[in-house]
Amino acid sequence: MATGEPPVPETRVLAIASHVVSGHVGNKIAVFAMQSLGCDVAALNTVQFSNHTGYRQWKGTRTSADEIWALYEGLKQSYLDNFDMMLSGYVPGAASVQVVGHIAEELRERTASAPGDFFWVLDPVMGDNGKLYVADDVAPAYKKLLRFADVILPNQFEAELLSGVKINSMETLEEAIQVLHEHFQVPHVVITSVSLSHPDHPAGSLSVIGSSRTSTGRARTFKIVFPAIDCYFSGTGDMFGALMVVRMREAVTNAPDAAELLQRRAWLSDDSVAAIDLPLARAAEKVLASMNEVLTKTCEGMKVEMQRAEATLDRRGVVGDEARKTALHLLKSGAAELRLPRNVQSLRSPSVSFRAVKM
Amino acid sequence: MATGEPPVPETRVLAIASHVVSGHVGNKIAVFAMQSLGCDVAALNTVQFSNHTGYRQWKGTRTSADEIWALYEGLKQSYLDNFDMMLSGYVPGAASVQVVGHIAEELRERTASAPGDFFWVLDPVMGDNGKLYVADDVAPAYKKLLRFADVILPNQFEAELLSGVKINSMETLEEAIQVLHEHFQVPHVVITSVSLSHPDHPAGSLSVIGSSRTSTGRARTFKIVFPAIDCYFSGTGDMFGALMVVRMREAVTNAPDAAELLQRRAWLSDDSVAAIDLPLARAAEKVLASMNEVLTKTCEGMKVEMQRAEATLDRRGVVGDEARKTALHLLKSGAAELRLPRNVQSLRSPSVSFRAVKM
DSSP, rough: OOOOOSSSSSSSEEEEEEEEESSHHHHHHHHHHHTTOOOOEEEEEEEEEEOOOGOOOOEEEEHHHHHHHHHHHHHTTTOOOOOOEEEOOOSSSSSHHHHHHHHHHHHHTTTTSSSSGGHHHHHHHHEEEEEEOOOOTHHHHHHHHGOOSSEHHHHHHHHHHHHHHOOOOOOHHHHHHHHHHHHOSEEEEEEEEEEEEOOTTTTTTEEEEEEEEOOOOOOOOEEEEEOOOOOOOOOOOHHHHHHHHHHHHHHHSSSHHHHHHHTSSGOOTTTTTOOOHHHHHHHHHHHHHHHHHHHHHHHHHHHHHTTTTHHHHHTTOSHHHHHHHHHHHHHHHHHHHHOGGGHHHHHHHHSOOOOOEOO | OOOOOOOOOOOEEEEEEEEEESSSHHHHHHHHHHTTOOOEEEEEEEEEEEEOOOOOOOOOEOOOOOHHHHHHHHHHHHTTTOOOOEEEEESSHHHHHHHHHHHHHHHHHHHHHSSGOEEEEOOOOOTTTTTTTOTTTTHHHHHGGGGGGGEEEHHHHHHHHOOOOOOHHOOOOOOOHHHHHTTTTSSEEEEEOOOOOOOSTTTEEEEEEEEOOOOSOOOOEEEEEEEEEEEEOOOHHHHHHHHHHHHHHHHHHHSSSSHHHHTTTTGGOOOOOOOOOOGGHHHHHHHHHHHHHHHHHHHHHHHHHHHHHHHHHTTTOOOSHHHHHHHHHHHHHHSSSOOOGGGHHHHSSSOOHHHHHHH
């Protein structure tokens, strides 16, 4: 890719997710990532918080389900609902999840005669590592609207919640994907950050498992193994989703059968295309390459910043063990914010690469 | 500038302005512009509207003065108020303007022992072309906090409102600037889009007038003449402000006396520096070069899009003269949205150039 040349044709994306004033999670990272890769992004913010909740303290307000719908109606009444793609991330509460589903349904209907003209990347944000951070009625709300999605990006825990399959091995993981394809009719599934132990996973590595269904609903599963980075980040899922929007469109546009693919619902490849040759695999490879570079740089920067943390606390006059512990957590959270604006090159043309392999 | 190399050192900016879901005004354009040039931007949104008000219809909500203050307190309590610069744009109502002033005052106090460590670019958004689009108590609220600002960016009408000087000639314009420097103690003033007739203004040109005060409060006034573009845009003032943040810091960082300048309140140059040698002049030149390229591309794109407008109305089934007139205005507003994401190169390294001349 020539520097400065966007990797995708003009693409108008509706991004529905949280907004934080400071830092880089939700729409705050997704909008910039997609804009940097040349997309025209409509950003519908589901909250406005001072910072992400990982700091354990924040201020701000949520956008209600009615307000989300009103904003969408505002777009519609002014002919601003001409979206090619949609990305949805954190949505506060089941009522709002339902509204997001209605929006997707309407946008899907608008393109009924050209089903390839709308593509929804759904990140069903509900929890991680066995811990739910939304209300109990959110998972059922998501299940009802999965059939409108084109790609879903659950983590391992969210994949369990949606599929009802307890994932504790590669076999059960594949089973969960099969349920999502067949029972919930989801065309593409990517399960992010899988940490199951397996012979071909070197220690300290993670993997992403992806699959595009065949015409008979069978999974075509690939795996991409990449090194884990020893830092705790927030916003990685949001960045993953934003980059998937762009790289999926790019991969399909560059596929040998692009002309046909782009006319089909979910841009689904012919059954003859093998798992590792899927556009979904090409997209995920590029996304992971960018993520690896940005996370590596963030981790380096964070370590440098944390060397000054004790001095900062002294200067700020923070005394007492408990107060210093709390303050240190806040400084660490700030230092771990993804470093995107100064690493745009890693988004545009990452130099590392990871390859999809067959499961 | 090497491609990809940010023009400024790491810079953390607090941007307080409006947010629109679709399109490019307020923070929606300012945040991306500053991020693209390498800044870490905290975006505090004063409204969330579906689209800008130039469409004549929109939906959404305002952030109250209390909510703006709460978000700022949220930043403060988590050590996230370490801003190098601040940019403020549209703020809904006098109470919120007052709150923004308090925020600036606090950030200014925090750096009392190093007055060059905080720099506020204030765009006092109130109206244009003789028409006020805020409540009557907003102008007095702005007047009270001008002394905390480093650069203000009023248009001709706003400069009149703040200075109390009726501007109808180059002489009265200079008088208004003198009042802002001397009575209101504003270090730098840039008056955007001046359209006074004057012998050295070719037909179809506009100018920007800037000045940095001397130690005795005298104006040092320069002028940059540039071609007017025959399209109606929204968000140009917001883009101007965002680029001024970056280019002012760049110009000061690159000045021969950078080390001293960066320690002074408002980075004010020695009295010996002539108007056209001011960092403010260098900054404004670069800003106008980027703006000219982005606006030219936007205008070209808009014309192409509007050729399809009638067909779009037919397809959408819009019938009746009045309905078509309204719909055409909406389509035109959409087509005139600034085209930034695909023209980042014009932000980073514009190829045209305009030069500051002495008044």
